[in-house]
Amino acid sequence: MTDGAGVIDRRAARVLLIDPAGRVLLLHGWDPARPDHRYWFTVGGGLEAGESLRDAAVREVYEETGLRVAPADLSGPVRTDMVRFPFDGRWYTQEQSFFVVRTLEFEVDLTHLGEYEVGCIDVGRWWSADELRETPERYYPEDLVALLREVG
Known part of the structure; x- marks a missing residue:
């Protein structure tokens, strides 16, 4: 959905995959419209039509990492916030909820x-x-270290 200014509003599920050593799995990527804007980010993405947050989180973990998890494996959401960012020439306003999954590396x-x-x-x-x-x-969210401390 876009607002009058062409900003795309979306809801997203993000997942902190944390191993026994307390490390978080991040993916490395870039904005196709700005290929030199490279960054690390948490697993996750936008909800598909009719999808719940938990179902989106489960789907995104598999699509982006190959790991199969169940909705019951998710703790949270541990945080929900709003971000605004450009990607591939479009602006997004995203309400995102973070879940935690404890996993082996x-x-x-x-x-x-x-x-x-x-x-x-x-x-x-x-x-x-x-x-x-x-x-x-560069990594997102920018306060990821504090978020990791919060979730232990």
Whole structure:
């Protein structure tokens, strides 16, 4: 749905996949309209028509990582917030809810990405809070270290 200014409003489910060492899995990507704008981000994305937050979270985890989880594996939402951002030449206003899934470390499988994601996501990596604090690389949400501390 777009508002009068052409901004796309959407609802999204985001998932903090956390391993036993407390590291979070982030995906690396970029904006197709700004290929030099590269960043790390949490797993997740927009809800499809008629989809619940939990169902979207489960679907997104599989599509973006290859890991199969059940709605019962999700804790939360642990946070819901609103963000506004540009992507591929369009502006989005996104209400996003974050869930937590505790999992063993695994190798990310990007073969289930949607067609539009294949050209702008290239790798997954497990990050500790210390690594996030020290990296010069961009990541979202910008307060991810604090969020990780909140969820323990």
